[in-house]
Amino acid sequence: DAGVIQSPRHEVTEMGQEVTLRCKPISGHDYLFWYRQTMMRGLELLIYFNNNVPIDDSGMPEDRFSAKMPNASFSTLKIQPSEPRDSAVYFCASSPRSDGEKLFFGSGTQLSVL
Amino acid sequence: SQQGEEDPQALSIQEGENATMNCSYKTSINNLQWYRQNSGRGLVHLILIRSNEREKHSGRLRVTLDTSKKSSSLLITASRAADTASYFCATGSSNTGKLIFGQGTTLQVKP
Numbered sequence: 001d002a003g004v005i006q007s008p009r010h011e012v013t014e015m016g017q018e019v020t021l022r023c024k025p026i027s028g029h030d031y032l033f034w035y036r037q038t039m040m041r042g043l044e045l046l047i048y049f050n051n052n053v054p055i056d057d058s059g060m061p062e063d064r065f066s067a068k069m070p071n072a073s074f075s076t077l078k079i080q081p082s083e084p085r086d087s088a089v090y091f092c093a094s095s096p097r098s099d100g101e102k103l104f105f106g107s108g109t110q111l112s113v114l
Numbered sequence: 115s116q117q118g119e120e121d122p123q124a125l126s127i128q129e130g131e132n133a134t135m136n137c138s139y140k141t142s143i144n145n146l147q148w149y150r151q152n153s154g155r156g157l158v159h160l161i162l163i164r165s166n167e168r169e170k171h172s173g174r175l176r177v178t179l180d181t182s183k184k185s186s187s188l189l190i191t192a193s194r195a196a197d198t199a200s201y202f203c204a205t206g207s208s209n210t211g212k213l214i215f216g217q218g219t220t221l222q223v224k225p
Contacts (some may be wrong), residue, residue, distance in 0.1 A: 043215040091156055105156035
């Protein structure tokens with residue numbers, strides 16, 4: 001299995017631009033999580049899905065952030081418009097089960113908003 | 115908000131020594147997990163201990179869990195330079211599917 005695949009690995013954009021981060025979870029995993037990692041705040045859970053349905057988006061910082069999972073093999077995290085404080089590493093992770101079981105992480109997208 | 119808090123924030127040891135990292139948490143949990151993150155990479159799952167377990171081993175890793183004190187420790191024995199990384203504890207909630215991470219301990223193992 002190729003593991004969780006995220007793209008792009010690096011994204012540099014200017015303030016105000018739309019940013020779309022992509023994730024392909026491991027086949028057969030029913031749960032997908034988006035995390036954000038910064039030095040100041042550590043790893044923050046933004047949103048997670050179960051069987052393509054958003055279950056908890058209480059960690060999404062603002063309305064500028066949105067996430068979708070149109071099918072079991074693809075998810076996007078969109079920021080529109082982007083701001084410099086959105087600069088972080090964004091991780092996608094998937095899990096075959098609920099109740100906080102083992103997560104498999106992608107390599108992350110390093111986002112820099114100038 | 116962070117569920118787990120790790121101690122120490124940074125640890126530097128010589129190769130061959132043991133490394134101990136501690137994690138404290140606040141609410142009831144279903145399980146506690148430890149992850150490793152090498153610089154510039156994603157997190158990798160190391161070990162999971164359930165709330166009804168007290169100790170677990172995996173290779174050179176030993177994890178303990180004290181639910182009465184809401185704390186856990188990760189012991190890496192006979193450390194190697196390749197163990198240099200950040201280590202995170204994460205708690206799985208009894209009520210939700212969330213996994214909440216601590217701030218991590220940065221471990222440096224000097225050759």
